[in-house]
Structure formats: structure tokens, C-alpha cells
Amino acid sequence: MSTIDTNLEKLSKSVMDGDIDTVKFLVKESLKNGVNPLEIVDKGLAKGIRTVGERYGKGEIFLTELLMGAEAMKVGMEIISPEIKKQKKELKKVGSIIIGTVAGDIHDLGKNIVAALFSAHGFDVVDLGVDVPDQKFIDKVKEIKPNILGLSALMTSTIPKQRELINLLKSSGLRDKVKVMIGGAAVNEDYARDIGADGYAENANDAVVKAKTLVVSP
Amino acid sequence: MKPVLEFLSTDEVYEIHQASLEILERVGMKFENVEAQQILRNAGIDVDSKGVARFHSDTVEEYVKKAPRSVVLRGRDPKKDVFLRNGRVTFASGTGMYVIEGNKARKSTYQDCCNWARLTDAMKNLDFSCEIHSTDMPSELTDRYNFKAMAMNTTKPFVGSSLSKAGIFDEIEMASAIVGGKEELRKRPIWWAGYAAISPLTWSENACTVFKETAPYNIPAFVEGESVIGGTSAVTVASTLAQTNAEALSGIVFNQIIKKGRPCILNLGFTHPMDMKTCLALHGNVVAGIVAAAGAQLARFYGLPSAAWMATDSKTPDAQCGYEKALTGLIPALGRTSLVFGMGQAEFTFAVDFAKLIIDDEIVTQIRRTLDGVEVTDETLCLEAIERVGIGGNFLSPKACETFKFIPKETTELTIGDRNTREKWLEAGGKDIGKRAEEKAKEILATHEPEPLDPDIVKKLDAIIENAKRNLGRKA
Numbered sequence: 001m002s003t004i005d006t007n008l009e010k011l012s013k014s015v016m017d018g019d020i021d022t023v024k025f026l027v028k029e030s031l032k033n034g035v036n037p038l039e040i041v042d043k044g045l046a047k048g049i050r051t052v053g054e055r056y057g058k059g060e061i062f063l064t065e066l067l068m069g070a071e072a073m074k075v076g077m078e079i080i081s082p083e084i085k086k087q088k089k090e091l092k093k094v095g096s097i098i099i100g101t102v103a104g105d106i107h108d109l110g111k112n113i114v115a116a117l118f119s120a121h122g123f124d125v126v127d128l129g130v131d132v133p134d135q136k137f138i139d140k141v142k143e144i145k146p147n148i149l150g151l152s153a154l155m156t157s158t159i160p161k162q163r164e165l166i167n168l169l170k171s172s173g174l175r176d177k178v179k180v181m182i183g184g185a186a187v188n189e190d191y192a193r194d195i196g197a198d199g200y201a202e203n204a205n206d207a208v209v210k211a212k213t214l215v216v217s218p
Numbered sequence: 219m220k221p222v223l224e225f226l227s228t229d230e231v232y233e234i235h236q237a238s239l240e241i242l243e244r245v246g247m248k249f250e251n252v253e254a255q256q257i258l259r260n261a262g263i264d265v266d267s268k269g270v271a272r273f274h275s276d277t278v279e280e281y282v283k284k285a286p287r288s289v290v291l292r293g294r295d296p297k298k299d300v301f302l303r304n305g306r307v308t309f310a311s312g313t314g315m316y317v318i319e320g321n322k323a324r325k326s327t328y329q330d331c332c333n334w335a336r337l338t339d340a341m342k343n344l345d346f347s348c349e350i351h352s353t354d355m356p357s358e359l360t361d362r363y364n365f366k367a368m369a370m371n372t373t374k375p376f377v378g379s380s381l382s383k384a385g386i387f388d389e390i391e392m393a394s395a396i397v398g399g400k401e402e403l404r405k406r407p408i409w410w411a412g413y414a415a416i417s418p419l420t421w422s423e424n425a426c427t428v429f430k431e432t433a434p435y436n437i438p439a440f441v442e443g444e445s446v447i448g449g450t451s452a453v454t455v456a457s458t459l460a461q462t463n464a465e466a467l468s469g470i471v472f473n474q475i476i477k478k479g480r481p482c483i484l485n486l487g488f489t490h491p492m493d494m495k496t497c498l499a500l501h502g503n504v505v506a507g508i509v510a511a512a513g514a515q516l517a518r519f520y521g522l523p524s525a526a527w528m529a530t531d532s533k534t535p536d537a538q539c540g541y542e543k544a545l546t547g548l549i550p551a552l553g554r555t556s557l558v559f560g561m562g563q564a565e566f567t568f569a570v571d572f573a574k575l576i577i578d579d580e581i582v583t584q585i586r587r588t589l590d591g592v593e594v595t596d597e598t599l600c601l602e603a604i605e606r607v608g609i610g611g612n613f614l615s616p617k618a619c620e621t622f623k624f625i626p627k628e629t630t631e632l633t634i635g636d637r638n639t640r641e642k643w644l645e646a647g648g649k650d651i652g653k654r655a656e657e658k659a660k661e662i663l664a665t666h667e668p669e670p671l672d673p674d675i676v677k678k679l680d681a682i683i684e685n686a687k688r689n690l691g692r693k694a
């Protein structure tokens with residue numbers, strides 16, 4: 001294996017370990033050695049975060065390890081992105097998501113975890129917070145035109161909002177412009193289908209996996 | 219001696235108290251409600267432009283002292299009033315939005331909430347009742363429907379939830395209608411208002427409103443620090459205690475400012491240890507019990523009542539359910555937590571199981587016996603009986619008759635558990651406890667009728683709900 005490959009191998013391992021300092025060092029080192037930035041992303045950072053995601057999905061590691069890995073990935077990307085731009089290359093856009101907890105509901109821990117993981121996976125994330133008025137979701141969808149609208153609701157008294165919002169998207173002529181994903185303790189797959197959402201996920205990792213399929217499919 | 223389980227030394231209680239004060243001074247507590255911010259400022263507390271209040275230790279200590287040492291939860295029937303005394307442990311049902319039937323769970327309805335209240339009314343070990351959600355009713359009105367269902371079907375004290383400002387006003391009206399007016403409600407506040415801080419370190423708009431609007435009636439305030447351990451508080455028990463205690467203390471300070479002497483309960487026992495892999499907020503974990511028991515110790519330090527949750531993450535009344543319920547019930551109970559919620563609850567806090575309520579009532583029988591501990595007196599030593607029975611005799615003979623009066627107190631009897639021989643068990647159908655409890659629950663529901671609520675009062679409750687419905691229509 002060449003030193004370049006060894007370094008990239010080490011880089012992906014450092015992402016897995018959430019070792020931010022080593023990630024910074026290795027990204028800079030690889031750039032100095034003239035490695036193509038897209039290759040650094042592909043064989044180093046992205047490979048690392050993918051493995052972390054898989055291991056988390058299998059229940060092998062704690063959420064904190066997943067998030068540390070995500071943070072390390074993010075820090076690495078911050079160094080690399082300007083280089084990619086300089087070379088007039090483009091990193092494939094993963095997608096964009098607007099997320100928020102519906103009106104009347106202030107539960108945000110789950111939504112925040114979901115948002116953090118989306119951002120770690122390279123999505124552009126706009127987090128509208130909690131107790132978000134219906135119209136704000138609609139206005140933001142119009143303004144930002146995201147791929148995905150993520151609606152979190154944890155209470156049986158607030159999940160009807162998810163249905164209402166889907167209807168509101170329809171009447172505003174926006175329904176075919178955005179994929180709607182729903183989540184939160186009080187909802188499930190059946191409910192998602194029933195209200196005509198495009199996707200449901202019971203945890204953050206599944207949410208990202210599902211979102212990626214939604215972004216690809218027209 | 220009556221056993222008391224302590225997780226903290228005296229010094230450690232003090233250290234956590236001081237850590238909470240440090241958090242309140244250095245980081246502060248955010249109050250989202252503008253009026254609440256002004257109330258705090260008027261009391262001389264420093265509140266910045268973002269609504270973050272920073273408290274000085276002496277302010278916190280001064281106001282917490284104003285909360286009364288004696289708190290009473292009042293029922294529709296005054297005989298069912300629950301006086302929370304130091305060292306006394308009381309029990310309540312759990313809440314939920316699903317009803318478990320066998321291996322399945324379905325959404326709970328208004329009728330379920332009525333039946334649930336009726337079943338809790340019949341449980342001998344259950345001191346007060348906690349609602350389940352009427353999910354078949356208009357979502358903005360579930361709090362009023364839950365309230366009505368509880369008021370009609372139990373004479374024990376009960377606790378509900380308030381989902382909005384309009385909801386609180388309606389609940390105050392409903393409670394007043396039951397006791398005969400607002401003035402009466404002040405004397406017999408039959409309902410209590412609970413709210414949890416949003417960890418870390420925020421009192422929401424709604425929480426401030428609930429505390430404010432219910433204060434004039436001296437309705438007991440159930441003030442909670444309810445973090446998801448590892449998520450909204452650090453993963454260590456010590457830090458979780460320091461933070462949630464800071465949150466709850468600031469809530470008590472706020473309540474004492476708006477109404478000096480308002481009864482308050484300091485609840486650190488509803489924390490949920492997060493499963494650090496699946497992210498689910500757990501309840502059957504012993505860590506929740508440890509936090510509750512240590513939280514009760516802190517509450518005693520302030521002379522205030524405390525709370526906990528006996529819970530399970532299991533989906534059916536199986537072995538996991540049984541052991542988790544017993545552990546998360548016994549640990550806080552031995553820690554002398556004042557209010558232990560959760561009887562009948564399963565699947566995190568999502569669901570209730572009517573059969574499980576019957577089983578939990580029996581678990582509580584055993585817990586209560588444990589709490590009675592060992593009574594050592596001349597009488598209970600029974601030395602004369604030992605001498606009379608002598609070597610090789612037995613204690614069932616009239617020679618030991620003065621000891622017989624202790625039988626009910628010293629032994630435990632089961633009503634649903636099985637202590638028979640295999641033959642007798644088979645004769646009775648060879649059913650497991652889940653099945654037997656299910657039958658018992660059905661039997662009670664078919665026969666138990668709580669003292670009905672006066673039909674005129676029911677009409678008043680209906681009118682309040684109808685009015686709320688109209689307002690809802692108008693808004694839409």
C-alpha cells in the first residue's frame with residue numbers, strides 16, 4: 001500500500017474513532033501530498049462515516065460514537081470544501097432538508113439528533129425548532145425548496161398536525177415539490193402511509209438512509 | 219426499624235445542593251414566558267434580555283424555605299385525601315396513549331380512560347390516579363376529556379395534563395364545578411398541576427402559564443426536572459441530579475414568588491435513562507430508580523415531597539415486566555419517595571395494561587410490607603411464647619396465641635399471584651398470572667361502581683367542553 005493509501009486508510013479510521021485532531025492532520029497532510037480532494041472524501045472521510053453508520057445500525061456502537069464520527073467528518077469537510085471549490089470541482093450535493101417539531105409540541109431531542117445526523121451526512125439542514133406554526137413550514141418550503149420536509153411530533157395530540165401540513169402543502173401547490181418524512185414517538189409506518197407521507201423512520205440512522213433513497217427517486 | 223435506602227451521604231446531598239446552586243448562578247435558567255421574566259425581575263432576580271434568570275444562592279434558599287412542609291392531594295371524596303408525610307410512600311397509576319391487549323397495543327379512547335379510572339378506583343394499594351389519553355377526541359381537547367373521565371370515575375385524587383392555556387382555564391372551571399365554586403376550590407384544590415422543565419435549563423411558555431394560572435387556587439404544583447439521561451443531561455447520575463435539581467428548584471422559587479406558601483412537590487424521579495444505542499428514552503432501567511431515590515433524599519433535605527415512576531420497557535406482562543416493575547418500584551419506595559407513579563404501565567410510558575394494574579397492585583402489597591421493615595419490641599420478640607412452646611413444639615398452637623394478632627401485619631397474602639402446589643394450580647386451570655389478572659380486571663370492571671358524580675355537575679363539565687369545542691371551531 002502506498003503512503004497515500006495508508007494515510008487515507010488511517011483517515012477513515014480516525015473518522016470512525018471520532019478523533020478530530022488526527023482527522024485535521026491527515027486531511028491537511030493528504031492535501032499537501034497532492035491527493036485529489038474528492039479522493040480524500042471518498043476513500044477517507046466518507047468511507048469512515050459510512051462504516052460508523054453501519055456499525056451503529058447493527059447496534060455495535062453508542063450514539064455518541066456515531067455523533068463524534070459525524071463531527072470529525074464535518075471538521076474534515078470544512079478543510080476540504082474550499083480546495084474542491086478552488087479546483088472548480090463539485091462535490092455531489094447530497095440533498096437538503098427542512099426539519100421542525102409541529103405546532104403545539106415542544107419535544108426536540110429526537111429531532112435534534114435527526115438534524116445532527118443529516119448534517120453529518122452532508123445534507124443542508126434548516127432546523128426550524130419546536131412548536132413551529134404551519135405557515136412557517138409552508139413559507140420556508142417555498143423559500144428554500146428543500147428536497148425533504150421533516151416533521152417531528154411526539155404526542156397523539158400533535159400528530160394530526162402532520163396530516164394537516166401534508167394537506168396544506170397540497171392546497172399550496174407544493175406537495176409534488178417536496179418529499180415529506182415524519183417521525184416521533186407517537187407515529188409509525190402505518191400512520192405515515194395513511195396520511196400520505198413519503199417516508200417514516202423510527203430513528204435517526206434509518207431516517208438518513210430513507211432520505212437518501214427519497215432524494216434519488218424522482 | 220423502617221428501612222430507608224440512601225444513595226447519597228449527608229455530605230454528598232450537600233454537595234449536589236451546592237452544585238445546583240452553582241448551575242443556577244453561573245448558567246441560569248431560561249423562562250420563556252415574558253410575564254414570568256417580569257415577575258422574577260420584580261423579585262430582584264437578574265433576568266437578561268434572552269429571558270435567562272441567574273439566581274443567587276441565598277435567593278434560592280430563601281424561597282425554597284417558603285414552600286410548606288405539608289402537602290395534601292385532595293380527592294373528590296375527602297376520605298381519600300392523601301397527606302404526604304416524611305417517609306410515607308404512596309402509589310399511583312401510570313399514564314399512556316395505548317392500551318395493551320395481549321401482544322397488541324391499540325390507541326386509548328375516552329371510554330378506556332373512563333374504565334382505567336374506574337379500575338384504579340378499585341385498587342386497594344393505589345392512592346391516587348393518573349389519566350390515560352382520550353385519543354379519539356379532538357386533539358386540542360383531550361386534556362378536558364381526560365379530566366372529565368377521571369372526575370366521573372374515581373373519587374381518589376387525580377392528576378391530569380394541561381396542553382394549552384385555554385385548557386388550564388377549563389380545568390380550573392371543571393375542578394371548581396366539582397367542589398362548588400372557586401372559593402371552595404381554594405379550600406379543597408382537588409386537582410394538581412404538574413409541569414416539567416425542558417432540560418437542559420428551560421421553563422417553557424406553557425409551564426410558566428400553568429404555574430401562574432393555577433397559583434391563586436393554591437393547587438399543589440408538581441415541579442419536575444425530567445431529563446433524558448445522556449441526552450438532555452449528562453450521562454452520570456450525579457450530574458443528572460445536580461442539573462434536574464437546579465431546574466426543579468428554580469421552578470419552586472418561581473412558584474413561591476407568585477404564591478408564597480404554595481404546596482410544591484420536588485420531582486427528580488421522572489428522568490429517563492436514554493438507551494445510548496437506540497436513542498429510546500427508557501423507563502424500566504434501575505438507573506431511573508436510583509435517580510428517583512437519590513432525588514427523594516434531596517427533596518427531604520428541603521423538607522419537600524418527591525416522586526418516582528415504577529415502569530417497564532416490556533411490551534406485555536411477561537417476566538421482564540415483572541422484574542422491572544418490582545425493581546423500579548422497590549428502589550424509590552425504599553428511598554422513601556413520596557409519590558410512586560406507574561402502576562399498570564408498560565412499554566416505556568406509552569401504554570397501559572389493565573391486567574398489569576392488577577399485578578402491580580400485588581407488587582405494591584409486597585413493597586409496602588418491605589417498607590414496614592422489622593418491628594422490634596418486647597411484644598414482637600414473643601419471648602414468652604418461645605418459652606411456652608418450648609423445644610420441638612410449633613407456633614400454631616394456642617400456647618402462642620398472643621402472637622396471632624401479628625399475622626396480618628407480618629405476613630403477606632396474594633390475591634392474584636400463585637403460591638399453590640402444582641396440583642392446585644393445574645386444577646384452577648394452570649393459567650399464568652397475566653391471564654388471571656386479565657380475568658380479574660374484567661371482573662372488577664363489570665362490578666365496581668365508584669360513587670357517581672352528581673348529574674348536575676356532569677352537565678356543567680359537558681357545558682365547559684362544549685364551549686371549548688365552539689371556541690375551537692371559531693378559531694379554525
Ligand code: B12
Nearest residue numbers: 105106107108109110150152155156183184203204414567
Ligand atoms: C423527554 C420527554 C419530555 C421532555 C422534552 C424535552 C425535550 N427537549 O424534548 C419534557 C419533560 C419537556 C416533556 C414535556 C411534555 N411531555 Co413528554 N416526553 C418525553 C419522553 C419521556 C421522551 C421523549 C424523547 O426525548 N425521547 C428520546 C428521543 C431521542 O426519541 P424520539 O423523540 O422518539 O426521536 C427519535 C425517533 O422518534 C425519530 N424521530 C424523531 N423525530 C423525527 C422526525 C423525522 C422527520 C424522522 C424521520 C424521525 C424522527 O428519530 C429520533 C432519534 O432516534 C416521552 C416518552 C418516551 N419514552 O418517548 C414523553 C411523551 C412524548 N411526553 C408526553 C407528554 C404528555 C408531555 C407533556 C404534555 C406533559 C406535561 N403536561 O408536562 C409535555 C408536552 C408539552 C408540549 N406542549 O409539547 C407523552 C405524550 C402522550 C401522548 N398523548 O401522546 C409521552 C409519550 C409520555 C407519556 N406517556 O405521557 N416531555
